[in-house]
Amino acid sequence: MSTPVYRAGHVAVIGRPNVGKSTLTNALVGAKVSIVSNRPQTTRHRLLGIASFDAGQLVLVDTPGLHRDQGKATASAMHRSMNRAARGALEGVDAALLVVVAGQWDEADEFAYQALHGARLPVVLVVNQVDRQKDKTALLPYLAKVTEGREFAAVHPVSALKRKGLEALVKDVLALCPEQPALYGEDEITDRSQRFLAGEMLREQLMRQLGKELPYATTVEIERFEADGALYRIGAVIWVERDGQKAIVIGKGGERLRDIGAKARQHMERLFGCKVFLETWVRVRQGWSDDEAALRAFGYRD
Incomplete structure (x- = not known):
């Protein structure tokens, strides 16, 4: 009997502010490592959330939301710091999750997509908050629209808050990671103190x-x-x-x-x-x- 393949890798969690990146990270880790609120840019730091599964380990790099204007001279030092943290998360990762809100795609989402596309990373589109979609029939046309002309390794509608759709997401993301042993111990959930x-x-x-x-x-x-x-x-x-x-x-x-x-x-x-x-x-x-x-x-x- 062949030994099951074990994969492990670093995965950036990217998106505009307030799309549920930290909620998704916490749901995958199974513990609260990133704080959440209903205010945009609650996350100010880049941190690792370590999600361990039987088939592998995902080291999730949770990031502040990307803003188009954060690099401008008029932006505050805080905003510049958060934008550098978000962009720095793309260095040395094996894949990225682009998190968006179901039914929404605006200039900020496109800006985040272009940042990932320019980094030449395999990108999984995570369409979050599908549980809040009143008209479920609108989801398929929406998915067709946002994927047209854009490259994604996979597309997954999920509800991070209710932890729906995560099993299939994990399977596809692990497939993008290299075959190697776990990068952290099974009992570790973050790199932060x-x-x-x-x-x-x-x-x-x-x-x-x-x-x-x-x-x-x-x-x-x-x-x-x-x-x-x-x-x-x-x-x-x-x-x-x-x-x-x-x-x-x-x-x-x-x-x-x-x-x-x-x-x-x-x-x-x-x-x-x-x-x-x-x-x-x-x-x-x-x-x-x-x-x-x-x-x-x-x-x-x-």
Whole structure:
């Protein structure tokens, strides 16, 4: 009896903002490694999500959403950093997933496709959120339209949120990866540290609760991360750019900050599998999002 072929490779997850790239990455990994919210560009960093299966392993490179105008001189340092991270994800990967929303294809989707096409990578089109399509008969004409004149190794309608259609997707993506042993251990789910993930869990709650008021004015710095037996003691600073923003984050009598911290702590405890004692402070650093040195200090690297 022949030995089953095992494949492993790096796969970039690319698309315009807010199409569900991080939700797809989490669904394939089977654990929450990328934060999600309904705000575009919630993902600011490039990170690896490690999805292990019987037939192989996919090292998914989750990325910030690509924006056509991010490379312009008028874009903020934050936007330039995110765009470099997204484009850098194409280096050294074996394949790419282009994630789009079912029924939608605009200039931003075309921009993402052209970036992949120029990188000469095999591209799998992942049509996400098919569960939200009210008119299911419109899906086939839509697929015919977006694939006409464009090169895709495969096309997969899925629902990342409901984890539908992922088994067939995994099979086709693994077929694009080389035959080789697993690149990471079966129990590994990301290349990022617990310290980094703690900061992301807190930033996720900021995006979820303050996305309409302060969509991009906040970031998180973990100042302390200590293991005390079965307890993690974490000290986090929430950075904003103005005093008025600080007041919004704290809320009346500190209520909003307490709620943000409590929800973040719950997510940390589920991810880390232990109790967490979380302390948070809010501080002001004017113009941090357009300051290259500040971004580097806060962990924003290409």
